[in-house]
Amino acid sequence: MQIHDLPYSDPGVPDVRSGPRFLWWLGRNQLGGQLKSLAWGLLHFLAVSALPFCVGFAVQAVVDRSGARLALAGGVLALCGAATALGDTFLHRSAVTNWITAAARVQQLLARKAAELGAALTRRVAAGEVVTVSTGDVEKIGWFVEAVSRFTAAALTVAAVCVGLAVYQPTLGVVVAVGLPVLALAVLPLLPAATRRADEQREKAGRATELASDTVAGLRVLRGIGGEELFLRRYRSASQEVRRAAVRSARMWSLIAALQVLLPGLLLIGVVSYGVHLARQGRISVGELVTVYSSVMVLAYPLRHFEEIAMAYSFSKPSAKRAARVLSLERAVGAGGSRAPDLPAGDLHDPATGLTVPAGRLTAVVCGDPDAAGRLAERLGGHATVEGPSVRLGCVPLDELPLAAARTAVLVQDKDPVLLSGTLRELLDVPSSGAVAAPAALAAAQCDDVLQALAQGSLDAADPMDARITERGRSLSGGQRQRLALARSLITDPDVLVLDEPTSAVDSHTEARIAEGVGRLRAGRTTVVLTSSPLLLDRADQVVLVREGRVAAVGTHRELVRSEPRYQAVVTRETEDEERVGALATTLEGDLDVLEELRETEETA
Numbered sequence: 001m002q003i004h005d006l007p008y009s010d011p012g013v014p015d016v017r018s019g020p021r022f023l024w025w026l027g028r029n030q031l032g033g034q035l036k037s038l039a040w041g042l043l044h045f046l047a048v049s050a051l052p053f054c055v056g057f058a059v060q061a062v063v064d065r066s067g068a069r070l071a072l073a074g075g076v077l078a079l080c081g082a083a084t085a086l087g088d089t090f091l092h093r094s095a096v097t098n099w100i101t102a103a104a105r106v107q108q109l110l111a112r113k114a115a116e117l118g119a120a121l122t123r124r125v126a127a128g129e130v131v132t133v134s135t136g137d138v139e140k141i142g143w144f145v146e147a148v149s150r151f152t153a154a155a156l157t158v159a160a161v162c163v164g165l166a167v168y169q170p171t172l173g174v175v176v177a178v179g180l181p182v183l184a185l186a187v188l189p190l191l192p193a194a195t196r197r198a199d200e201q202r203e204k205a206g207r208a209t210e211l212a213s214d215t216v217a218g219l220r221v222l223r224g225i226g227g228e229e230l231f232l233r234r235y236r237s238a239s240q241e242v243r244r245a246a247v248r249s250a251r252m253w254s255l256i257a258a259l260q261v262l263l264p265g266l267l268l269i270g271v272v273s274y275g276v277h278l279a280r281q282g283r284i285s286v287g288e289l290v291t292v293y294s295s296v297m298v299l300a301y302p303l304r305h306f307e308e309i310a311m312a313y314s315f316s317k318p319s320a321k322r323a324a325r326v327l328s329l330e331r332a333v334g335a336g337g338s339r340a341p342d343l344p345a346g347d348l349h350d351p352a353t354g355l356t357v358p359a360g361r362l363t364a365v366v367c368g369d370p371d372a373a374g375r376l377a378e379r380l381g382g383h384a385t386v387e388g389p390s391v392r393l394g395c396v397p398l399d400e401l402p403l404a405a406a407r408t409a410v411l412v413q414d415k416d417p418v419l420l421s422g423t424l425r426e427l428l429d430v431p432s433s434g435a436v437a438a439p440a441a442l443a444a445a446q447c448d449d450v451l452q453a454l455a456q457g458s459l460d461a462a463d464p465m466d467a468r469i470t471e472r473g474r475s476l477s478g479g480q481r482q483r484l485a486l487a488r489s490l491i492t493d494p495d496v497l498v499l500d501e502p503t504s505a506v507d508s509h510t511e512a513r514i515a516e517g518v519g520r521l522r523a524g525r526t527t528v529v530l531t532s533s534p535l536l537l538d539r540a541d542q543v544v545l546v547r548e549g550r551v552a553a554v555g556t557h558r559e560l561v562r563s564e565p566r567y568q569a570v571v572t573r574e575t576e577d578e579e580r581v582g583a584l585a586t587t588l589e590g591d592l593d594v595l596e597e598l599r600e601t602e603e604t605a
Contacts, residue, residue: 003100011108016328019321026102026145033101034149037094041153044087045302047080049161052294053168054080060287091153095146103142106323110134113327116403118383118412125326132206133326137319144309144316151309154302158184165295169284172275172292179267180299184306186263187256194252195314201245202318208238253311260307264300271296343409344401346394348496348526350379354551355544357496362519362527364540364557368547368570370501373530374415376546377500380528381412393496411494415501417485419473424454425465427484433493436521438465441490444517445483446510453480478505483514490518496526503533515539532570545570 015025027034058073110133114121121130162180165173212235275289348357353376357363367373378384380391382398390397398406408431419427428438442451454467457475461467473481486502502518503511515536518527529536537543537557545553545560545567553564560567 003097006101006104007108008105011105011112014109014324014327016324019317019319019324022320022324022327023141023144023316026105026141027148029105030098030102030145033094033098037091037098037146037149038153040087040091040094041150042087042156043083044091045153045157046160047083047087048301049157049295049298050080051077051084052291052298053164055294056287056289056291059290060285063286091150095150098149099142099146102145103138106138106141107134109327110138110323113329117329118378118381121326121329124329129206129210129322130326131209132202133319133322136202136205137322140312140316140319141323144312144320147305147309147312151305154305157302158299161295161299165292169288169292171278171284172271172288175271175274176267176292176296179270180303183260183263183267184303187259187307187310190252190256190259191310191314194249194256194311195317197245197249197252198314199318201242201249204238204242204245208235208242211235211238256307256310260304261300264296264303268293268296343405343495344394344396345495348380348410348528349392350376351389351392352379353546353549355380355546357526357528358542359526360524361541362522362529362539364537364543365528365530366532366537366543366545366567366570367530368532370415372546372549374500377412377414377498377528377530380496380498381410382406383412408494410496410498411489411492412498413485413489413500413502415504417481417488419469419476419481419484421469421471423461423466423468424451424484427469428465428488428491430488430492432491436491436493438487438491440521441487444490444514444521445487446506446513446517447480447483447487450476450480450483479507479510482506483510486514486518490521493525496528497522498528498530500530502529503531503536508535511535534571537571543567 012025012029015021054073054077058070058077061067061069061073114130117124158180162173162177166177167173211231272293275284275292278284279286279289345359347359349355355365355376357380365373365376367376375384375386379388382391382401390399392398393409398410401409425438428441442448451464451467453476454469455461455464458467469476469484473484476484482502482505486499489497489499503514506514511533512535516539518529519539529540531537534557540557543555543557543560544551545564547566553560553567555563557571561571
């Protein structure tokens with residue numbers, strides 16, 4: 001796989017049983033790239049490691065006054081230099097390719113999982129963790145996958161040089177062959193502490209990222225209540241915790257790096273001292289001493305890759321664990337069966353609550369609890385967050401349908417829809433039946449003022465449809481974002497449309513017009529609205545009250561208002577606590593009236 005061939009047509013089915021298994025799966029799926037990088041790495045490191053032998057051979061040729069051997073050494077040096085340059089160039093190229101393709105594979109897997117789970121993803125995994133996995137963790141995983149081949153080439157090179165030195169000059173070669181593995185393994189006792197500190201830093205960074213994400217998402221509300229300073233202080237505190245954790249982690253890694261410099265230096269001093277002693281005794285030649293000395297100097301380069309692979313693994317292991325945890329999430333009702341993708345038709349029935357939505361009618365569902373309404377909406381769309389019986393459309397369980405077919409049949413718009421950045425035309429360019437045009441959907445969702453606002457904010461766009469929407473639609477009010485999301489859902493024109501609180505941020509006059517527009521546009525189509533708004537409920541063909549996870553009453557809005565106290569309490573917002581507060585307010589108002597009368601009496605007197 002080359003970079004220009006991305007994205008993968010199929011990123012595969014990952015092994016998500018653990019973080020290390022996920023890393024191993026990634027490496028196996030890039031075996032061709034790993035072998036290519038290993039080959040270029042061996043060429044590069046072996047060419048670099050051969051230079052000391054050439055230098056020692058040349059020095060000995062000068063001592064022996066042999067011009068032929070000196071010329072041969074020069075030619076071999078030139079060949080090693082060319083091989084070093086060639087190997088380094090293509091090692092870097094193949095390593096970067098492995099890094100990018102591994103990261104791209106993980107990103108595709110995460111994107112596929114996000115599309116499969118939909119809104120249920122952020123209910124089961126914190127939003128900050130999702131952001132961390134899809135950004136920083138992907139880079140760290142790619143780094144380790146890429147570093148494996150370079151480390152393997154470096155390890156094989158160190159082994160080959162040790163064997164070569166032992167054969168070339170056994171007396172000094174044995175010292176080097178014993179000392180180098182000790183150097184490579186000396187930092188291992190420090191790695192657990194370094195890993196713990198790095199994990200602590202990443203955990204604190206994830207919490208800070210989540211706090212920042214939540215703050216930005218609720219910035220408009222924070223400004224309305226004057227809470228910017230409070231959240232700013234919280235983020236500053238979280239940021240300082242991340243800084244302190246990063247400093248502690250850096251201290252440990254700097255100690256490891258220092259040992260990687262100090263220990264080879266001590267070995268070099270020992271080898272040179274012992275080699276000079278042997279040379280003075282005539283037991284080794286000057287060329288052999290220079291060769292062994294140069295080899296120890298040069299081997300510090302491949303030994304650096306031992307430190308890098310340790311660091312890469314310690315950073316990528318928790319990253320891979322988080323990625324595997326996200327990728328292991330499944331739809332609670334199944335992953336889509338083998339039934340033919342023919343779209344079923346008929347009533348929508350939820351066995352868990354006993355809710356039945358008649359086909360071709362507008363049904364409103366009142367839950368009273370917004371979280372319960374959100375979970376019911378997800379279950380109706382086949383995205384349940386907990387195990388339970390599958391929702392049936394007609395006689396077909398949704399979990400027996402392929403995921404794409406289930407989503408074509410039932411579309412769920414949650415209470416916090418996301419608007420992607422781009423033009424309005426791009427936002428509304430969604431898969432659809434073609435029966436509902438954009439102007440009709442925008443009109444039904446009462447988006448006239450939204451179009452005007454977009455046109456005024458984009459002076460270079462002659463057509464409001466070409467006006468740009470900022471990231472997540474933050475330049476728009478909550479009600480404007482809701483209406484654009486509603487228009488997008490209406491354009492899709494699914495067989496079953498589930499709307500979770502589609503007008504919670506809209507004023508009552510606009511809400512009344514939206515209720516009329518949606519009812520007219522969705523006539524003859526199955527529509528479910530989870531709401532407690534009387535304006536929407538009054539337009540519904542059928543209203544269902546769900547209490548404690550089960551259907552408690554069914555009827556029209558006016559029937560339930562007259563006959564069902566629990567429904568009346570939810571719709572009119574008169575809970576027992578509110579009634580007590582109202583009674584207390586009435587009492588206080590009466591007391592104030594008495595006090596006012598006494599004050600007037602005193603003034604008259």
